[in-house]
Amino acid sequence: MPSVFETTPAAAAIPITFATDATWQAISKHLPAEALKFAEANGFKASPGKCLTLPASDGRIAQVLFGLEDETSPSRDPFRPGALPGLLPPGVYRFANSPHDIRLAALAFALGSYRFGRYRKTDAPEVRLVPPEGIDAADILRMADAAALARDLINTPSNDMGPEELAEAAQTLAARFGASFNCITGDELTRQNFPLIHAVGMASTRAPRLIDFSWGDPGHPKVTLVGKGVCFDTGGLDLKPSSGMLIMKKDMGGAANVLALAQMVMDAKLKVRLRVLIPAVENAVAGNAFRPLDIFKSRKGLTVEIGNTDAEGRLVLADALALAGEEKPELLIDLGTLTGAARVALGPDLPPFYTNDETLAEDVARCARQENDPLWRMPLWPPYDSLLDSKVADINNAPSGTFAGSITCALFLQRFVEAATSWLHVDIYGWTPTAKPARPEGGECQAARAIYKLLGERYG
Template identity: 50%
Template sequence: MTVHLKAKAPSGAVAITVVDRAAFQALVTELPAPTRHWLATLGFKGAADSYALVPGADGKLGQVFAGVEHAAHPFALSALPQALPEGDYVLSEQGLQLRPEQAALSWELGGYQFDLYKPRRRAPAALYLPADASAQRGIALATAISATRDLVNTPAEHMGPEELAQAAQLIAKQHGAKFKQIVGDALLKQNFPAIHAVGRASTRAPRLIELNWGSPKAPLLSIVGKGVCFDTGGLDIKPADGMRQMKKDMGGAANALGLAALVMAFKLPVRLQVLIPAVENSISGNAYRPGDVIKTRQGLHIEIGNTDAEGRVVLSDALAYASEHKPELIIDLATLTGAARVALGAQLPALFSKHFDTARDLVDLGLKLEDPMWHMPLWAPYKEGIASSIGDIVNTGRNALGGAINAALFLEYFVPEHQDWLHIDLFAWNDVARAGRPVGGEAQTIRTLLAYLEQRFSTKS
């Protein structure tokens, strides 16, 4: 923990003055001449993610100036924890005043490093904040985001279906949720044939992971996460460069667990169900094949056009099962298509919704919170592209056009027409480093989804 919540910071804690360019211009004329000249020598002007160390009269570090894009930025202080000298820091009453939530969130995420295998070179600097609900919320958000990143970053050797289930079980224990799983051939007995078909080739048994939490009287919220712990592509094997990062193909499950942990930590007035079809898409003599026709829990038959489009196949059973419980809302999160990345890049998850007003609200909220997603259409005429001549639907489109839409339309077959449903096709990965967002696994949209759920269910009794 790099943020400490205490009424009073330790003596000797160094003050950090937070400014943006405008605030710095307003403040600089009021500074002592030596400080003003020192900052001018360093060229500090308050640019985002910049900082300046100002020595005290004793030659020790006396003050820090930190530039931010704006005071509400979720990564406002993230450039500092691993750049400032080790020690204790406190926010100054000079300059911009950050909300405790923003300060705690950005500082904690700035101190994040995946260190399971490679030890840290140094400890992050420590920030002291008053112990209030806002700061505690920031720490809770950062904890969930960091845990999500850790799950995605962990190599498949140590994050297979069983280990993913263990992670879910730990989260359930922390929040008093009920945990269960259906493993291996029991999937066939309990009518989850699509999950079984995709995962049967691996020596690591496929499974459906389920968490349940909350009052039976509360509205039901179902969160579904794609848990493909490694994706070779199956018999339609991926090339080496396409397989390199496939440990992250369970990023939807990781984000689902991160969101679920926040729902439970903040005690939203919902009855929560979390479903994760967890598999490894491997190659062996009993692997499912191109051209196979697989029956699903719902009864629809899927023709397999390509074994590398496995995520939508396992999600079909999970979505059908979620729908049987008639939830008020289903949210599925999945690293589903490369087509979504071609369309929107790494930083913009694709959002599909049956309701334009909901989609607009989520896009606006995501932009406000700087945890974005972008609305894409469930364009019904494209359904003809996933029609099958020997089954009900095929798991690939007629060609590469509209690939993310085709995948979403495929999933829509397993959600009843009246059922409210959000599908988010995300990357769960930072491909470039930014302050507080190192290259590697990432939590995407969960802050926005949490805020949306708080708004939606806050008036429910």
Template identity: 50%
Template sequence: MTEFAALLQPDKGEAARAVHIVDAAGHDAWLKAQPPRARAAAAAQGFAAKPGDRAILPADEADGWSVAVGVAKADTLTPWCLADAAGGLPEGRYRLVDTAPGAGALGWLLAQHRFTRYRAADATEGPRVLLTPDAAHIAETVRIAESVALVRDMVNTAPEDMGPAAIEAAVRALAEMVGGHVGVVSGADLERDYPMVHAVGRAAGKGREPRLVSLEWGNPAHPRVAIVGKGVCFDSGGLDIKSAAGMRLMKKDMGGAAHALALARLVTTGHLPVRLHLLIPAVENAVAGNAFRPGDVLKSRKGPSVEVSNTDAEGRLILGDALARAFEEQPALTIDFATLTGAARVALGPDLPALFANDDALAADLLAAGAAVGDPVWRLPLWDGYDEMLKSDIADIDNAPEGGMAGAVTAALFLRKFVPEGAAWAHFDTFAWRPSARPGRPKGGEALGLRAAWAMLRARYGAAA
């Protein structure tokens, strides 16, 4: 993983190139205050201080150049306003003129992250170090960057290398780093105790067997927080097999697990005073002679029987069993992440995770937190009127209502069947993918909703140590 801590350093007055932060409102006054050579260079480069604009400004000495960066508001830096500069400037040290990087430091770090598991990094690309007077916030910014990068790297990893065993290994690595107890349920125990997890994953080959992976961490006297992540390591669709186009990105169907693990990392490394319970049902939805079938009726851990109308609606099945387990411990709060429905993407596009919550205060806190940290989410309704769509002729619940209408809502309503009355629960239907690149946000795996959830937890349970 990128050594983010080396890229954000406390400013001790060492030599560094100046970075002028300029917005359109202050552009004329700023330009007027510059020496003639700098004004001419800014004009020649078309610098108008629009977001994304950048200009190199010469000085009297040959190597004394500085940089001007355009932003939306010079007094309110956003997470991605420095990302384009960080991704395009030469190697060296930089400091902002008359301001601290604040939120912009995150984009500075992530713009320099590269996924290099399958190809070498560009040897000519050196680090761009940002000096900040706000040394107290360096550690938190670095931890958030590391957690976002964890999601990106896990989702970008080829499915051959990111099976259920690899997810288990990632959970064990976190436990080893922070101290915590890992539990794994597999084989006959999984079939007995988590029958829907077992049914979805039983067709996968040797070495890719399904499992329920959990991590317990923290003081038992603290409020219990459960984090659940959908870990479908590859989704063929099962016997309701996807098309080639539909299957192409299904390595990202464990994106919910990656988000859950990354949030658990923030909670534990931030020493949040909670009792964490992380649960990841990890499976591959494969095609084989023993695959579960359309028309099968599955038992669930909680009790309700589930008729399988579509084997490609498998994520809600494994989450149902995992949520049932989480609520057995009576957590104060439960959050789940899942790349659950295409319907959420049709409704909200790739940038906005759909948020469902059965508690208005919790939903409001998540929305406010997302807005504050530049990680927006959008609430969709748990509409009681659509509960009837989940009715089955032969079982308690149908996993995939016909017609596809309100698909994200009915999927969330399915999960709600496994949530006890009165328990606080939030569900993120996230894409975990960026279809095109933006500064600091390359095409590929992406953390969407992670920072919003972390900001909410910090606000609710106390700032990280």
């Protein structure tokens, strides 16, 4: 993604003046008389998202007025300035005054400049921003570039983003930062004891695989990231309806966001020994597809009864989490687009997270607020653990009832986490259904910026 920031001296850039209902009267008093008349003639009221370019006497743009919510408004959106790249004429701009959070406004501007143009020409915004003083422009670009990576991977349709292509993207990223890379493919998964990953992916003509790369000083604290890489999910033999299958190209959103997070960690040179594990599969329908009530022995040794083939994400994560725990990381984090129950509870914009580490939970929640990367803690509620009971195996992957689906998924995964000092599970959506400022419709980077902030504080 080209840099949205410009090194032009600020004096040569077009000023953007932010206004609210509360500040508009004072701001309007300082406008030239002709500019104020122009604003009044265009009905500018400083309402949130309202944008008006004011002409200079020579016909050029003198400045831009942009409306924000009042500082105390409960609906205040720190990313409101992210709408600007899609509203402004080509040019170089600067912030003339401070929005509510100048760092988040600059980040929103960068995130709002993203366009997915792999398959047709897009009108990428020809706007650039002079970085406001006092912000870390390099870090903002780091986050924007990582978000673009996640969005590109998710937006790419499954015919061009299968397990092999996802592995190639991970290998390219690993090579960029000198990480060691390994990939276990096809039947080799069973020989190396990853039976659940193989079971989910074996019906596809595109071989399943486990992507594994490591970076950093082996003496630094071990941080392991695990991302669900289901490149397309039909639901398997428990077939999804067509409406439920429509955007299942995004079911590798956990993997995409783990790669985005890894890119930020490596680019920032955080003092960690980073390991990334991505089980990459396609949950397809064929004569050799795994079936309801099949039983498989997992890498950990627990036998798993298949209550539903559409609860496949937790299966592939289970084997990867078991592998991750074998080297006892200080922090183990998994991300996956896992349950519709999470969307019913919290909607598409607010992923739930789970952990039994109270300090980690507080830090995650705080970082999510600071980065405007919303997350909400949900409980690993022990009484629901019995919902996973099986009469014929150690555990069932999908309870038969309809209650607490996101919680029981987290409890299922917890069974495969043992040796990590701390564990964090995030049930993301990875998709923006309707465009919002800084968040175009389509694949989305969720949780990665908040977790990057957390890791930066702990290991920077």
